Amino acid sequence: MNLTFSEDELRFRDDVRKVFDEEFPADLREFRDAGVTISRDDQIRYQKWLHERGWFAINWPVEYGGTGWTPVQKYLFMQELARINAPDIVPFGVSMVGPVIYTFGSDEQKERFLPDILASNVWWCQGYSEPGSGSDLASLKTRADLDGDHYVVNGTKTWTTLAQFADWIFCLVRTSSDVARRQEGISFLLIDMQTPGVTVKPIITIEGEHEVNEVHFEDVRVPAANLVGEEGEGWTYGKVLLQHERTNIAAVHYSKFRIDRLRAQAERPVRGAAPLTEDRNFMRKLAAVEVELRALEFTELRTLAAVASGKAPGPESSILKFVGTEIQQAIDELYVEAAGYYALPFVPEQYAPDFAVDERIGEGNETASAPRYFNFRKASIYGGSNEIQKNIVSKHVLGL
Ligand SMILES: Cc1cc2nc3c(=O)[nH]c(=O)nc-3n(C[C@H](O)[C@H](O)[C@H](O)COP(=O)(O)OP(=O)(O)OC[C@H]3O[C@@H](n4cnc5c(N)ncnc54)[C@H](O)[C@@H]3O)c2cc1C
Numbered sequence: 001m002n003l004t005f006s007e008d009e010l011r012f013r014d015d016v017r018k019v020f021d022e023e024f025p026a027d028l029r030e031f032r033d034a035g036v037t038i039s040r041d042d043q044i045r046y047q048k049w050l051h052e053r054g055w056f057a058i059n060w061p062v063e064y065g066g067t068g069w070t071p072v073q074k075y076l077f078m079q080e081l082a083r084i085n086a087p088d089i090v091p092f093g094v095s096m097v098g099p100v101i102y103t104f105g106s107d108e109q110k111e112r113f114l115p116d117i118l119a120s121n122v123w124w125c126q127g128y129s130e131p132g133s134g135s136d137l138a139s140l141k142t143r144a145d146l147d148g149d150h151y152v153v154n155g156t157k158t159w160t161t162l163a164q165f166a167d168w169i170f171c172l173v174r175t176s177s178d179v180a181r182r183q184e185g186i187s188f189l190l191i192d193m194q195t196p197g198v199t200v201k202p203i204i205t206i207e208g209e210h211e212v213n214e215v216h217f218e219d220v221r222v223p224a225a226n227l228v229g230e231e232g233e234g235w236t237y238g239k240v241l242l243q244h245e246r247t248n249i250a251a252v253h254y255s256k257f258r259i260d261r262l263r264a265q266a267e268r269p270v271r272g273a274a275p276l277t278e279d280r281n282f283m284r285k286l287a288a289v290e291v292e293l294r295a296l297e298f299t300e301l302r303t304l305a306a307v308a309s310g311k312a313p314g315p316e317s318s319i320l321k322f323v324g325t326e327i328q329q330a331i332d333e334l335y336v337e338a339a340g341y342y343a344l345p346f347v348p349e350q351y352a353p354d355f356a357v358d359e360r361i362g363e364g365n366e367t368a369s370a371p372r373y374f375n376f377r378k379a380s381i382y383g384g385s386n387e388i389q390k391n392i393v394s395k396h397v398l399g400l
Helices: 005-021 026-032 040-052 071-083 091-104 107-118 236-248 252-266 280-308 316-343 357-361 363-380 386-396
Strands: 124-127 144-146 150-157 170-176 186-194 199-202 212-223
Touching: 005 071, 026 040, 026 199, 040 212, 071 252, 071 280, 091 170, 091 186, 091 316, 144 252, 150 186, 150 252, 170 236, 186 236, 186 252, 199 280, 236 316, 252 280, 252 316, 252 386, 280 316
Parallel strands: 124 170
Antiparallel strands: 144 150, 150 212, 170 186, 199 212
């Protein structure tokens, strides 16, 4: 296997790096460095900045406004994005519902929804999970009953990330109960959050953030034209989307950035104490995570190559998901360990309204490590829990 980049590829990387270094909005980078949650407006400004350069929909086909990049170019781009510690792209539009619409949607749906996803004019959220239907998603109970040219939707979605910001939600809903298998009779529906009968209720997570919600639907009338593909085939479409979601959750490039930053911090003596590099036990743990991450990077490259040749990411997306999130959580633990007492003082804004942003940054950004640690307990749960991913790997990869 040739592991060197060609001259063209290196030129591409240098061009991207130059733009990031010279033009990327400095305030967005500072927020991220400080571990401060960025606002809806700033998130949209960031995504529009990428879109203006044609760099937003890196996995989309060119005909719908994608980059047409090779797997290597995508890989190099993600490396550069991580190198400047750019915020995450909110995945629900561009990485999730977008590919479902351009793959299974009607021409009208493509025309109506794809340009606004590309330009981040519309914020999407994902309505799959329900109380009692997470891992066992096929047991979902939200109903959509056809009434003339509308579906009438009733039910509750939960853990809906950033629904408080969303203009639209894509949902898996039950359109028929008269089925042989529970996976049948489920449909994929696009719902305007402004429709009467939609209510969003916040769920505050352990570190004090408002990131997830319950979304209630009470006799919500949704035009039948918002059904994607065939009625009753939503499970098939939803599965394609989940594979894309899992591939993204691995965030290998970002874990590399965080490891490099931790290593750099470990080399500095802090407040008169010996640098952490002299703590052999800490350095052993750091090296073990680095080795795992390197191995995962090659799995990611293989998946990228499969996607580039037109295939949907297969069960290897489950490997990426569970190993990638185990690594993220191992890195979070190392950050907390490195920060020691200084991991604690971060207080979320809603509990400490007088705190200035600067006071929360703290020396060496350690103060963001505990909230990140608590927040990222989620990573082994969302996108399908890690236990479920291991079940998929044992069945489809190991053949057990
Ligand atoms: C922060 C966060 C954000 C989320 N965002 C969204 C979102 O935007 N949209 C959305 O639709 N969903 C979202 N989710 C929901 C997420 O997908 C579910 O939480 C997840 O699928 C697990 O489902 P559950 O919570 O019902 O847990 P359960 O399915 O009840 O699982 C509980 C435990 O049992 C284990 N378990 C269950 N079944 C098996 C089995 N067969 N074999 C082995 N172990 C098993 C699980 O691994 C888990 O540890 C989010 C979740 C979190 C935590």
